[in-house]
Amino acid sequence: MYRWMRCYSNTMNLTDMVYVGSYFYNKMEFLVYNSTVSEYVGYFDVGMQWAKQKNENAAHMEYQRNTSYRLCNINARLHREYRAIVAQPDVKLSLVRSSERNKPAMLMCSAYNFYPKLIRVTWYRDGRRATSDVSATEELADGDWYYQIHSHLEFTPKAGEKISCVVEHASLKEPLEVVWESSMASSERTKVAIGAAGLMLGLLVCSAGLLYYRKKTQEWTAEHIATAPLATDNLPCDLTRL
Known part of the structure; x- marks a missing residue:
């Protein structure tokens, strides 16, 4: 024998909450309480006898009518609040x-x-x-x-x-x-970007070095020409008369 208690609601505000409690023996339901009718309904002779006894017990019926709120509504609200706690991935x-x-x-x-x-x-x-x-x-x-x-x-x-x-x-x-x-991959794109930046920097340094070298070469050539002796100083004869 066992008892199965369950709660049903179609709205988030739980205003239509229904409590149903069923009693089973050898997997056959013989007694059920439904909060929508607020009374027990029995099946078979033993079920109908239990239903009659419980329905005539005023104290028990008052306790059972509060079951819908005590068992269903409170736990449903806790479950709803529990589900409201979320964390984004x-x-x-x-x-x-x-x-x-x-x-x-x-x-x-x-x-x-x-x-x-x-x-x-x-x-x-x-x-x-x-x-x-x-x-x-x-x-x-x-x-x-x-x-x-x-x-x-x-x-x-x-x-x-x-x-x-x-x-x-x-x-x-x-x-x-x-x-x-x-x-x-992003890491590979980063490596390529760093490599490209390094190549550009190397080209700039190389260009600056080449310009500096050409400038120094031109200065050295001009100074060398200005100080170099004329070739006519070593001629064996005076060509100015020719």
Whole structure:
């Protein structure tokens, strides 16, 4: 024998809360109390006898009428407040395996520090939902009420292709989309930018050095010509008379 108590409501303000308590024996319901009619209804001979006894007990019926508020409304409000405590996920999209020519790469979309547990991570390629080559972990508990999840997409980089990760969670008013801008990882883009800046700096230094060298060469040539002896000083005869 066992008793099953349950609460029903279709509105968030709980004004239509209904309490139902059922009694079972050998998995067969023989007695039920419904707060909408505020009385017991029995099935079979034993159920009808129990219903008659309980309905005639004024003190018990008064206690049972308060069950809807005591058991249902209070716990439902606590549950609603509990569900109102949410934490937005921190989403990061990264390349976890370097891509090689003719070999697929691996993108990982990670969501951290979110609550409650339920979350949805979806991949899109050029606006179309990707269902193949997708794998994901379960929601992993951090041990501090927060959760994390990691979803992977295996793909072959294509020029101009837009790949995005979309996260849906109770804490978000609308789905959060993170776009993978290119097939080059952010760290690699940083290295390329630093390399380009270094190359430009090197060219500027080289140009300045070349200009300085040419200027010094011209000054040395002019000074050398001004101080050099004339070639006619060593002639064996006087050519000025010719």
